[in-house]
Amino acid sequence: MLTLEKFEEASEIVKQVTNQTKLIYSDYLSEASGGKVYLKPENMQHTGAYKLRGAYYKISTLSEEARQKGLITASAGNHAQGVAYAAKKYGCKATIVMPTVTPLIKVNRTKSYGAEVILYGDVYDDACAYALELAEKHGYTFVHPFDDLDVATGQGTIAMEIVQELPTVDYILVPIGGGGLISGVATLAKMLNPKIKVIGVEPAEAASMTAALQAGEVVELESANTIADGTAVKAVGVQNLPYVQENVDDILLVEDDELIGAFLDMVENHKMIVENSGLLSVAALKQLECKGKKVVCILSGGNMDVITMSSIVQHGLIQRDRIFSVSVLLPDKPGELVSVAATIADEQGNVIKLEHNQFVSTNRNAAVELRITMEAFGTEHKHKILNALEKKGFRPKLISAKLY
Numbered sequence: 467m468l469t470l471e472k473f474e475e476a477s478e479i480v481k482q483v484t485n486q487t488k489l490i491y492s493d494y495l496s497e498a499s500g501g502k503v504y505l506k507p508e509n510m511q512h513t514g515a516y517k518l519r520g521a522y523y524k525i526s527t528l529s530e531e532a533r534q535k536g537l538i539t540a541s542a543g544n545h546a547q548g549v550a551y552a553a554k555k556y557g558c559k560a561t562i563v564m565p566t567v568t569p570l571i572k573v574n575r576t577k578s579y580g581a582e583v584i585l586y587g588d589v590y591d592d593a594c595a596y597a598l599e600l601a602e603k604h605g606y607t608f609v610h611p612f613d614d615l616d617v618a619t620g621q622g623t624i625a626m627e628i629v630q631e632l633p634t635v636d637y638i639l640v641p642i643g644g645g646g647l648i649s650g651v652a653t654l655a656k657m658l659n660p661k662i663k664v665i666g667v668e669p670a671e672a673a674s675m676t677a678a679l680q681a682g683e684v685v686e687l688e689s690a691n692t693i694a695d696g697t698a699v700k701a702v703g704v705q706n707l708p709y710v711q712e713n714v715d716d717i718l719l720v721e722d723d724e725l726i727g728a729f730l731d732m733v734e735n736h737k738m739i740v741e742n743s744g745l746l747s748v749a750a751l752k753q754l755e756c757k758g759k760k761v762v763c764i765l766s767g768g769n770m771d772v773i774t775m776s777s778i779v780q781h782g783l784i785q786r787d788r789i790f791s792v793s794v795l796l797p798d799k800p801g802e803l804v805s806v807a808a809t810i811a812d813e814q815g816n817v818i819k820l821e822h823n824q825f826v827s828t829n830r831n832a833a834v835e836l837r838i839t840m841e842a843f844g845t846e847h848k849h850k851i852l853n854a855l856e857k858k859g860f861r862p863k864l865i866s867a868k869l870y
Contacts, residue, residue, distance in 0.1 A: 468615055468622070468653045468709060476523045477623045483522050483555065485511055489631050489762065494735040495748065501637075501756035505748075506628060509740050509768025513547035513575070515696075516624060516766050517611070520646060521548030523620030524609055525556055533558040538606035540564070540594035542643075542696050543572030544767045545611035550581035561606060563597040565589055567695065569771040589690055590644075591700045612646030613703030622650025628762050629658045636759040639747035641766045642666045642675045642717065643697035645706030651764070652713035665754065666710070666717040667746040669694040669725075674702045675710060676717050683707070693722045693778075696743030696767060723785065724749040730782040732765075741770040742778075784867045787845040789818070792862040794855065795833040798824065806836060809858050815851045816841040819869070839867055 487507050495503040508516035525533065536559040539549045546562040553560035560581040564573060565588060577583050586596045590611075601608040610617060624647075628635060638655055640648040652664040668675055672690035684707055690698040702710075728745040732738050740748075747763035754761070770778075783789040796802040803822075810817060819839035842848045855862040 468619060468650065470654075470657050472619045473622055473626060473654045473657070476519075476619045477626045479523055479526050480519045480620055480623050483512065483518060483552070487511065487627070489628070490736070492736065494731065495751060495763075499751045499754070499756055499761070501751075501754075501759045501761045503751065504632060504635075504760070504762045505736070506624060506762055506764045507738065508624065509738065509744055509765050513544070513551050514767055514769040515544035515547065515744075516621060516647065516764070517541075517544040517548035518551055519548075519623050520611075520614075520617035520620035520650070521545060521609060522552040522555070523623075524614060524616040525549070525552045527616050528607060532607045536561065536604070536606045537609050538563070538597050538601050538604075539609045539611060540590060540597035541611050542590050542698065543568050543576070543769055544696055546572065546576045546581070546583070547579065547769070549609050550576045550579035553581065554579050561597075561600065563593040563600070565593050569695065569769065569774055571771040572769050575769065589698055589700060591686075610703070612644030612699075613705050614646070615705055618646045618650040618653075618706060618709070620650070621647045622654040624764060625651040625654040625658065629655065629662075632760060632762065633659075634760055635662055635762055637663045637665060637754065637756060637761040639665050639667055639750055639754070639761065639763045641694075641697055641743050641746040641764065642668045642702075643699045643743065645675055645702040645710055647764070647766065648675075648714060649703070649706040649709035653709050656713045663715045664713060665750070666714050667750040668717060668719055669697055669743075669746065670719040670721050672698045672700075673719055674699050676719065678702050678707055679711065679717065692742075693725060694742040694746060696741060697746065718750040718753050720746050720749045724752070726778055726782045726785055729778050730786070733779075738765070739768045739770060739775070740765045741767045744768060780869050787842060787848045789839065789841055789867055789869065790848055791819075791837060791839040791865045791867040792852070792855070793865045794836050794838070794860045794862050796836055796860070798834045803836065805858070806838070806855070806860060809854050809860070810838070810840060810851060813851045813854045814843075814847070837865065839869065
């Protein structure tokens, strides 16, 4: 059972391993939403995510005998690092089963804390089934990433810190995967101040908590395909669901494309790297009517590998019309390319890639194709460039932009 006494105990215990993640006021998000938006940067923890809280508190409640049997868990990455780090602190062995699609940074970081890593299955649920099998076979103590009330208690300590720092908070936005974070945060927030509204946020393509609430019981999704890998969970925790039913005011769904935009916003306006799951709370602000209200967005983690980061940035720039490509047909004669380039330059466009195809027509004198990828300041600037090219008679045709 989640109790105030245990939350208070956990709050003191997790201080042994957590960084202070003071709230950060966001001018940018406040202006965009009309509210007063604060960020709770759990991406700045030792292990790059809030999961250390639940893992460490859970392990602190185990007997020495249970710890020395060796710990095992399944995780998409952040709980893995939390358990590995906590196990190292307690001097016990940890085995972590992770989905095969887990970002390399999470795998390597988990290994760096001394844990044995086994890659298995496509999603968390596959890895979890295998971890339970290994626990049964070898006698390991299983530390569930979310369907455990001690773990949820540890995660809920975030709410204690939020309310202590911002007693008049109106909304807390919380990412949802398996439900451990939101069950802990929502329950403690309501204990401290029943007027606080707790809003959960799920990826639209992995909305397992929404499905459970609609059904009145835990159900398993057929798939959980989302770029928010840390929250790609097919079925939420059985123990978490009653606390969510009782204490969570609403759940919002976010599409993957919205997470891409939120990533750019966070990098450009706050100079912070936040993983896609951690951005659910920020992306959901557009759906929340919070004018004049104090809102805290929990940034649950920041463990993102460089390749994923690069892909997100590229897609984000294209999505916001800051990079786009056009195709123009030109007669194959000297000076035509210079004329196109000069028109773009006059409008302050920046050409970053050119492709010249002489084989688009059997009559090269009539037409060769020039594909131009360029940088703009946004949608309005893009249309100014296109209009300028049109006026010069180049008849630009928008094509799919690629940077490789």
